[in-house]
Amino acid sequence: MKLDSIAIVGASLAGLNAAETLRREGFTGRLVIIGDEQHRPYDRPPLSKEIARGEWPLEKTTLAVDKLLDDAEWWLGCRAMSLDAATRTLTLADGRREAFDGIVIATGAAPRHLPGANMKGVHVVRTLDDAVALRDDFARLDCKVVIVGGGFIGQEAAASARKLGLPVTMVEMVAPAAHVLGPTIAMVIADIHRRRGVDMRLGVVAASFEGIDRLERLHLTDGSVVEADVAVLGIGVIPNTGWLEGSGLTLENGVVCDATCLAAPGIVAAGDIARWPNGRYGEFRRVEHWDNAVRQGEHAAKRLLAEGGAPNPGAYAPVPWFWSDQYGLKFQLVGTPVAHDEVRFVFGSPEEEKFIALYRRDERLTAALGLAATGKLLKYRKMLENDPSWAEAIAASA
CATH class of the missing domain: 3.50.50.60 (FAD/NAD(P)-binding domain)
Structure with a gap:
């Protein structure tokens, strides 16, 4: 498949990282970034904290854009209305209708x-x-x-x-x-x-x-x-797939992708909207984290370029990482706690508001949660990359 033009639908964190990766990996063709907001890509974590408290000016949330995207076309304030996956043709709210060689779907999710x-x-x-x-x-x-x-x-x-x-x-x-x-x-x-x-x-x-x-x-x-x-x-989100009804893509609590983030020939998805099988944990779900938007945006871009003959990056099987700042305390979660069998505190305690808790599923360590313990959590983040057993994790905590 020849890739001369690529559209990224979603001027989001995932969309931005996909765009920058496309250029870094050598894509020199036409690149269009479509966003339904008037804003350039911005960081969402500060919205419920520094912005809500009035501590930051709005421009501080704006994400830096690599100069590699100086020649990209930014279609902002323009909503995608439909997609024909077979021909990779987008129809926009302003009446434009255009086909592309490749498409990245990064339209995220909307609050319930x-x-x-x-x-x-x-x-x-x-x-x-x-x-x-x-x-x-x-x-x-x-x-x-x-x-x-x-x-x-x-x-x-x-x-x-x-x-x-x-x-x-x-x-x-x-x-x-x-x-x-x-x-x-x-x-x-x-x-x-x-x-x-x-x-x-x-x-x-x-x-x-x-x-x-x-x-x-x-x-x-x-x-x-x-x-x-x-x-x-704060009752959760729904993936923004309404505009994809009738597109020919499989939609089921998100855009269903294979293990490499491919949703259809010439079409990939990344970020909150992508639902894919993570072979590391045997899970088939979406991940709504900042870190995943960055990494999956990069991976999806490389997978799309593989449609044009570049090396295939293979399966996307990350160890998820998430954080939340509250009351001057930092929560951090690495791995996945879904369907766990046991939680065990191995450092500190809830009473002192400083701890590490490990999650076991069967006989494997699947996640670690830290509160005000960033340094100690790093050890488990590295450990989880190698899929450790529960026994190994407990021994390392002694």
């Missing part, structure tokens, strides 16, 4: 919303504009905040609000991030928030939002009411 929550004061945090709106509401002197959902975005928003001195209530059916990290670590996280003044309402969910001009209160399923004029919804 709740019925009846479309009123002033109710926020999601995904885009720069979302974060600006939240920042402006957090600046209200009488602001009372409710966090709906205990995922990491919700946790970070809660920590930001508390740093600003705002009263915060968090509503979650289970303990924060229990579906990912398990109940043991989830309760540790809940206690960290409680110690900093967050009113944790566990075992309940939002029933309805009430307000006239803006949010005034949230009704919960146990009949209780939370007075609040600002709400942050």
Whole structure:
């Protein structure tokens, strides 16, 4: 297959890294980067923290763009409406319709919303504009905040609000991030928030939002009411695949790819939207982490170039890495805790808010979680690259 033109749909972190990799790997053809926002690619982690708290100017989130992309075409503020995978033809909202030799899909995911929550004061945090709106509401002197959902975005928003001195209530059916990290670590996280003044309402969910001009209160399923004029919804995301319906690609909780990130001939996917089999862990899922967007964007670009005769990079089988900053503490997770059989603390303790916890699945170490223990976690990050046994991991912790 000849690759003279490539379109990257999604001016995101994954899309940017794919674009830069294409140029670094020798692609000299036409390169088009399409984004539905007016902004150049920017960093999302600060949105729920430094931007929401008003500590950073907006331009500080803008990602540096390699000079290799000086000749790239940036089609910003332009939404992709459909794709014909067989001919690799894109149709855009402005009416343009164009075929490319190769396509990178990096359109990410969108926050889940709740019925009846479309009123002033109710926020999601995904885009720069979302974060600006939240920042402006957090600046209200009488602001009372409710966090709906205990995922990491919700946790970070809660920590930001508390740093600003705002009263915060968090509503979650289970303990924060229990579906990912398990109940043991989830309760540790809940206690960290409680110690900093967050009113944790566990075992309940939002029933309805009430307000006239803006949010005034949230009704919960146990009949209780939370007075609040600002709400942050942190109930997960949905991959942005709507525009790909009827494209000919396989869509199932994301764009389904093979182990190399190839979704169809001449088409690859990367970042939050890509669902692929990670042979390292026997998992078939999406990974919604900053580090994965970088690495998968690079890998997908190399795989696309292989369609034109470049070396095939093979399977993409990373050890995932994730972090979250809250209350001056850094959580870091390496590996995957999904379907674990045991969690064991091997350094520090939850009470001192400094620890390493290891995750076992069968007789393998599959993940390590560190809180305020970056140096010690590095050892397990390196160890996980070699798929260690549980016995090896425990011995190394002694």
